[in-house]
Amino acid sequence: MSSVTIYEIAKEAGCSASTVSRVINGYPYVKKATRAKVLKIIENRNFVPNETARNLVTQSTRMIGILIADIRTAQHTDGIYHIERELSKHGYSCIICNTGPETDAMTGYIQMLSQRNVEAVILMGSIYQNDAVSKAIQLYIPDIPVVLCNGYLEGENTYGIISDEDTGVMNCVKLLSDTGHKSIAFIYDKKTPSNLKKIEGFKYGMSRFGYDADKMAIIETPSEVDKIYDTVKIFLNENPETDGIIFSEDFLGLAALQLLADMNIKVPQQIAVIGINNSRYAEIGIPPLTSLDNKLYDTSITAVRTILSLLKGETACKKVLLFSDIVQRKSTRSELPN
Amino acid sequence: MSSVTIYEIAKEAGCSASTVSRVINGYPYVKKATRAKVLKIIENRNFVPNETARNLVTQSTRMIGILIADIRTAQHTDGIYHIERELSKHGYSCIICNTGPETDAMTGYIQMLSQRNVEAVILMGSIYQNDAVSKAIQLYIPDIPVVLCNGYLEGENTYGIISDEDTGVMNCVKLLSDTGHKSIAFIYDKKTPSNLKKIEGFKYGMSRFGYDADKMAIIETPSEVDKIYDTVKIFLNENPETDGIIFSEDFLGLAALQLLADMNIKVPQQIAVIGINNSRYAEIGIPPLTSLDNKLYDTSITAVRTILSLLKGETACKKVLLFSDIVQRKSTRSELPN
């Protein structure tokens, strides 16, 4: 705690603390000479105003809370990167919180953020679209803006950015249907609202494009590499007619590509594979992985814009829908270049 | 800003603010009945004490700053995850800062953190091992502990956790040497202190294990997938005798695996490939990627332990060295299982 205060600066400059304060805050009516003198002393003594004191009196902390289940998930760090950069540019700092998947921890963090007087909260991921979080918001932070990335929550000050992942997955089914695939599976790892939505899109696509219910499989897998491997392997052994798989996430698809290579199954000739998120790892799959770009990046950009508007006192859309699109690569079309 | 204060609670409870404060802080000498009454009102009115005010008077913020060049780099998010979880368990919050590679931005963030009165700073990555950062620390935060992950900085309150990546890379060379490889290359993407250290280890290994200088190549590549692809391709065309490549990072190695597959070069029979970081993506390479585990995870664990000790007023090691080891997978030994 560097204990030099505006009072010390004032004493040295032969003026009052308020004048120093005015100089610091670029207040106009200060004599040029005084300003220069104060500025010089500030420079010399290497003074930085104490934010905590400032925050207390201005009732504003310029801090934003970011909740994320697990910061190790690549699709979200991209968003957090841009959110932090943008907010930082505007003088805000980000408190990062790894809540994990339990709602108790989520509400705990929300209470903590309320106590720290953050000015807004960003929820990264559909996993926060639940009642416990909704109630915690009403209880602890009813007056500050809350933006949910990839979901929507009812509330006075809540905003949601969603992507049409369901339609996106439906379009994946259409793609496979158009290219003559007969037996398609959807494999996911967690029952998040987002994944449930993808499943809905999958089901809808399957019925819309004329697949029998018994030609359709929806499989859950653990997230660990070896478990993914086993799950998919067992599934393929039991369903050898499968010729197309959509994975709820690129990582699952990439792990499956490895298995398929080991099983000597040609992708996409024998089985076409599609991932979701269009992460940078999709590009380096062997073969490169076709992926549904669900616009998680744009979601974050929109989220931070929403927050900034709200903080400026402007209005913002309560609910924004972004459109996903499919980035085709060799795992569905062998004739494509890398 | 939920404007209910301890005064309101006090009024409602028919006691003074100090008593309320005592209850909140679990101070012993409070009559049971009073405590119960106050607690109940706090519960009812959903009161949470204002951290900012608290911080001002206690001169402690329980906030930690984390500097990272780019949070999107997978090897560091792993560390940040555990750092945040551990610190949060002890009541600390983390301010996350994406500084980018420019030293000006780094020092800017350090000043900001000083202003926010963080109680410690963690520097994630060898990139912070430079003079500008060192000076900024002396200038703005000379009195709080600073821990550098994967590097060391001189200073009164600075601590460093380093891994022996140089020796690690030397061992990679030894591995390739032991398995009969004749022409080995090292390919890296950025001139970070960490990568420079790896290069040193590479050079040392090459000379130690009897390679001619002209059988050794050290190549720099941009980080984008297509550029990696091009760089490695050109290199291999010009140096067709190459039979082993060590990459400064798994991602580069994975991208190269794709290229090698396209060029119909068998890994590891024709070219053995080694990455560094032992990330989860190494596991799903085709073939699975042998990788130097440089203990980045343990580095973070050690960093957070160091911070916690220091914050408790205990002492800690100024410099800790962790030993890397090689995780062998199929990209160097085809007979291994997945």
Added chain:
DNA sequence: TTGTATGCGTTATCAA
């Protein structure tokens, strides 16, 4: 253009 006084919401030091 500048200084004085007051308050932001707590904790901490006294007395009582």
Added chain:
DNA sequence: TTGATAACGCATACAA
């Protein structure tokens, strides 16, 4: 066991 009262470091209304 409790209550005044004074900090904590700053911003700001008001007066000068």
